[in-house]
Amino acid sequence: MQLFIKNTHIVYEELIYKVNNIKILEYGLDLEYSFNEFLKGFGLSSEIAHIIWLPVPMLLVLVAAVVGVLVTVWLERKISAAAQQRIGPEYAGALGVLQPIADGLKLLVKEDIIPAKADGILFTAGPILVLVPVILSWLIVPFGQNLLISNVGIGIFLWIALSSIQPIGLLMSGYASNNKYSLLGGLRAAAQSISYEIPLALSVLAIVLMTNSLSTIDIVNQQSGAGILSWNIWRQPVGFIVFWICALAECERLPFDLPEAEEELVAGYQTEYAGMKFALFYLGSYINLILSALLVSILYLGGWGFPIPVEIIAKFLNLPINAPFIQVFTASIGIVMTVLKAYLLVFIAILLRWTTPRVRIDQLLDLGWKFLLPISLANLLITAGLKLAFPQFFGG
Amino acid sequence: MSIAITTQFICFIILSLVILIGAIGVVLLESIVYSAFLLGGVFMSVAGLYLLLNASFVAAAQVLVYVGAVNVLIIFAIMLVNKKEDLKPINDIKSRRIISTSICLTLLSLLIRVDLTNVWNLSIPQNSIGEESTIRIGEHLFSDYLLPFEVASVLLLMAMIGAIVLARRDVMTKDISTGLPVDQELIEKSSEPLLTNKN
Numbered sequence: 001m002q003l004f005i006k007n008t009h010i011v012y013e014e015l016i017y018k019v020n021n022i023k024i025l026e027y028g029l030d031l032e033y034s035f036n037e038f039l040k041g042f043g044l045s046s047e048i049a050h051i052i053w054l055p056v057p058m059l060l061v062l063v064a065a066v067v068g069v070l071v072t073v074w075l076e077r078k079i080s081a082a083a084q085q086r087i088g089p090e091y092a093g094a095l096g097v098l099q100p101i102a103d104g105l106k107l108l109v110k111e112d113i114i115p116a117k118a119d120g121i122l123f124t125a126g127p128i129l130v131l132v133p134v135i136l137s138w139l140i141v142p143f144g145q146n147l148l149i150s151n152v153g154i155g156i157f158l159w160i161a162l163s164s165i166q167p168i169g170l171l172m173s174g175y176a177s178n179n180k181y182s183l184l185g186g187l188r189a190a191a192q193s194i195s196y197e198i199p200l201a202l203s204v205l206a207i208v209l210m211t212n213s214l215s216t217i218d219i220v221n222q223q224s225g226a227g228i229l230s231w232n233i234w235r236q237p238v239g240f241i242v243f244w245i246c247a248l249a250e251c252e253r254l255p256f257d258l259p260e261a262e263e264e265l266v267a268g269y270q271t272e273y274a275g276m277k278f279a280l281f282y283l284g285s286y287i288n289l290i291l292s293a294l295l296v297s298i299l300y301l302g303g304w305g306f307p308i309p310v311e312i313i314a315k316f317l318n319l320p321i322n323a324p325f326i327q328v329f330t331a332s333i334g335i336v337m338t339v340l341k342a343y344l345l346v347f348i349a350i351l352l353r354w355t356t357p358r359v360r361i362d363q364l365l366d367l368g369w370k371f372l373l374p375i376s377l378a379n380l381l382i383t384a385g386l387k388l389a390f391p392q393f394f395g396g
Numbered sequence: 397m398s399i400a401i402t403t404q405f406i407c408f409i410i411l412s413l414v415i416l417i418g419a420i421g422v423v424l425l426e427s428i429v430y431s432a433f434l435l436g437g438v439f440m441s442v443a444g445l446y447l448l449l450n451a452s453f454v455a456a457a458q459v460l461v462y463v464g465a466v467n468v469l470i471i472f473a474i475m476l477v478n479k480k481e482d483l484k485p486i487n488d489i490k491s492r493r494i495i496s497t498s499i500c501l502t503l504l505s506l507l508i509r510v511d512l513t514n515v516w517n518l519s520i521p522q523n524s525i526g527e528e529s530t531i532r533i534g535e536h537l538f539s540d541y542l543l544p545f546e547v548a549s550v551l552l553l554m555a556m557i558g559a560i561v562l563a564r565r566d567v568m569t570k571d572i573s574t575g576l577p578v579d580q581e582l583i584e585k586s587s588e589p590l591l592t593n594k595n
Contacts, residue, residue: 047399122433153527154452161456164464168436171471175429187475190468197464214530 031146032057057149061138069286071343073100076350083354107282110275118272119176126173127273127280133162133169134288140216141294144304144334148217155215156208159295160201163250166288167193170259170269173281177272185268188361189259192249195368196256200246202376203239206383207232207299210395220303222395228307233300235394238379240300242372244345247292249368251285254353258361289349290342297341304334408448414441432474436467453530 032053039049074089074097081088089096114120137159142148152158167190174186208214210232211222223231233240249256260268270281297303306313310333314326359367387394418438422431439462446455486492537545 051399122429152452154456154530157453157456157460161460161464164460164468165440167468168433168463168471171468171475172433175475183475187472190472194465194468 061141061149062135065135065138065287065290066283068290069283070100070104072286072290072346072350073103075343075346076353079347079350080354083351104279107275107279112275112277113272115178115272117178119178122172122176123272124277126169126176126269127277127284129169129172130166131169131280131284131287133165134284134291137162137291138287141291142216142220142298142303143338144331145217147304147331147334151215151217153215155213155217156204156219156295156299157214159291160197160204164193164197173273174269177269179272181266182269182271185259185271189252189269192252192256192258192364192368195365196246196249196372199242199368199372199376200250202373202380203236203243203246204299206236206239206376206380209380209383209387210235212395216298216303220298220305223302224305224309227305227309227312228302231300231302231305236300236379236383238375239383240296242376242379243299244296245367245372247296248349248352249364251289251292251349253285253289253349255356255359256364257358258364290346293342293345293349294338296345297338301341302337304338306333306337404448407444411441411444411448414438415445428474429471432467432471435470436463439463439467451529452527453533 035053035056036046036049039052040046044052077096077099078088089099092098092102114123139149140152140155140158142151170189170193171186174182174184174189177183207219211219213219213222219232252259260270270278273281310326310330313329314320314323317326319326383394415438418434418441421434422438425431425434439458443455443458443463446452446458
C-alpha cells in the first residue's frame with residue numbers, strides 16, 4: 001500500500017516538474033506561475049503557494065458561471081419580450097437588469113417543500129446530481145492559453161463523460177417525486193439524453209481526429225493559424241450543425257424540451273420542486289446552456305482566437321510577440337472573444353426557443369437515430385478520408 | 397508525509413469505504429431502486445480509484461460506459477416495470493440463504509488466500525506514461541488486442557440483433573423457437589398519431 005502511494009507520488013512530482021518547465025518556455029501569460037512567485041517572495045514554500053492558488057481559479061470560474069446565468073436569464077426575458085412585442089422587465093434596475101437577482105432571492109427565501117409521499121433522500125439528491133457534473137465540466141473551458149482551471153489530457157472527453165451522469169439525477173428526481181408526470185418527464189429526459197449523446201460524441205470525435213488531441217487547449221491552438229479562415233466551422237460545417245442540435249437537445253431547450261413539456265407533463269421532473277431545489281434545476285439548465293455555447297465556440301469557432309491573428313497585429317504595431325503589452329492585450333481579447341462567441345450562440349438558442357414549436361417524441365427520436373446518427377457517422381468517415389488525402393488542411 | 401501523499405491516502409481510504417459499503421448496500425437493500433442508485437455510486441468510486449492510479453482516460457471511460465450507459469439503462473428498466481406487487485414467499489428461504497452465504501464466503505476466502513500467498517511485483521515503473529496513456533491504449537487496441545476488441549464488438553452486435561428480434565416480432569409470422577403463429581396482440585400498431593386520423 002505504502003509503496004503504491006509513494007510510487008504515484010513520484011510520478012506526480014515528475015509531472016509537475018515537467019509542466020512547470022514547459023510553462024516557463026511557453027508563450028502566453030501564466031498567472032499561476034507569477035502568483036506562486038509572488039507568494040514565494042513572502043517566504044512561503046512552493047507547496048503552500050500551490051495550495052493557496054488552487055481554489056482561486058475554481059472560485060473565479062464558479063462566479064463567472066453564476067454571473068453568466070444571471071445575464072442569460074435577463075437576456076431570455078428581454079428577447080422573449082421582444083419576440084412577443086412586449087417590454088419585459090423594466091423597473092428592477094436600468095432595463096430590468098436586476099430582475100434575475102430578484103428572481104434568485106425569491107427562490108432562496110421560498111419554503112423548501114418535500115411532498116409527504118415523496119422519497120426524501122432521493123428527492124434531495126436528484127437536483128444536486130443534476131447540477132454538480134455541469135459545474136465540474138467548467139474545469140476544461142479555456143479562456144486563454146493558460147486561463148483555465150486544469151489542462152487535463154482527456155479534455156473534451158471528460159465533458160462527454162460528465163454530461164452522461166446528468167440523466168441519473170433526472171431519473172432520480174422523477175422517481176422520488178412519486179408523481180406520474182414527474183416519472184414520465186424523468187424517463188423522457190434520460191431517453192433523450194442517451195440518444196443525443198451518440199451523434200454529439202461522434203461530431204466531437206471528428207474534431208479530435210483533426211487535432212490529434214483531446215485537450216481543449218490543443219483544439220483551439222489548431223484553429224489559430226490564419227484567424228477566422230482556420231476555424232473549424234469551415235472544415236466541419238456538418239459537424240457544427242449536428243453538435244449544436246445535439247447540445248440544444250442535451251440542454252432540454254425548445255424545440256427539444258419534451259422532458260418538461262408544460263402542456264403535456266405539467267413541468268416534467270420538476271413538477272414537485274419548489275424553492276432552492278427548483279432553483280438548482282434552473283441554475284443547472286442555464287449553466288449547461290452557457291457551457292454548451294462555450295464548447296461550440298471552442299470546438300468550431302476558434303475559442304479565444306481573434307478573427308485576425310495576433311501575430312499580424314503585433315507586426316502592425318511593430319512590437320515583438322512576447323512584449324508585455326501584446327501579452328496583456330492577447331489575454332484580455334481572448335476572454336472577450338470567448339464570451340462574445342458564446343453569447344452569440346446563447347442568443348441564437350434563446351431566439352430558437354421563442355420562435356419554434358416543440359417536436360413530438362417520435363419526431364425527436366427519428367431525428368436523433370435516423371438522421372443525426374448516420375450523418376455524424378458519415379461526417380466522421382469523410383473527415384478521416386480527407387485527413388489522409390489532405391494532411392496539411394485536416395491535421396496530418 | 398507530504399501534503400500530496402496525505403491527500404492521496406485520504407482519497408484512497410474514502411473511495412475504498414464508499415465502494416465496500418455501497419457494494420454491500422447493493423446486495424442487502426430491500427428496495428431495488430436504491431440498489432440501482434448505489435450501484436451508480438460504486439461505479440463512480442471505481443472511476444475515482446482509476447484517477448488515483450493516473451489512468452484518467454480509463455476513469456472517464458468508466459464513467460461514460462458504466463454510469464452513463466449501463467447504470468442509466470438499469471434504472472430506466474426498473475422504473476419502466478416497477479410494479480408494486482407482493483412477491484410470493486419462497487419456501488425454505490433460510491437454507492437457501494445459508495447455502496449462498498457459504499458459497500460467497502468460500503469464494504472470498506479463496507481470493508484472500510490468493511492475495512496473501514502470491515508475491516506481488518510492486519516495482520516502480522521507470523517512466524510513467526501519464527497523459528500519453530490514451531495514445532498507448534489506442535495503439536494496443538489496434539495491434540495486439542485487436543482480436544479481443546473485434547470479438548467484443550461482434551458480441552455487442554449479437555446482443556443488439558437479439559434485442560431487436562425480441563422487440564419487433566411483427567416482422568415474423570412464426571415464433572422462432574416454438575413454430576407457433578405469433579400473438580399479434582402485443583405488437584405495436586402503426587405509429588401514426590390519433591389526431592391526424594380524425595380529419
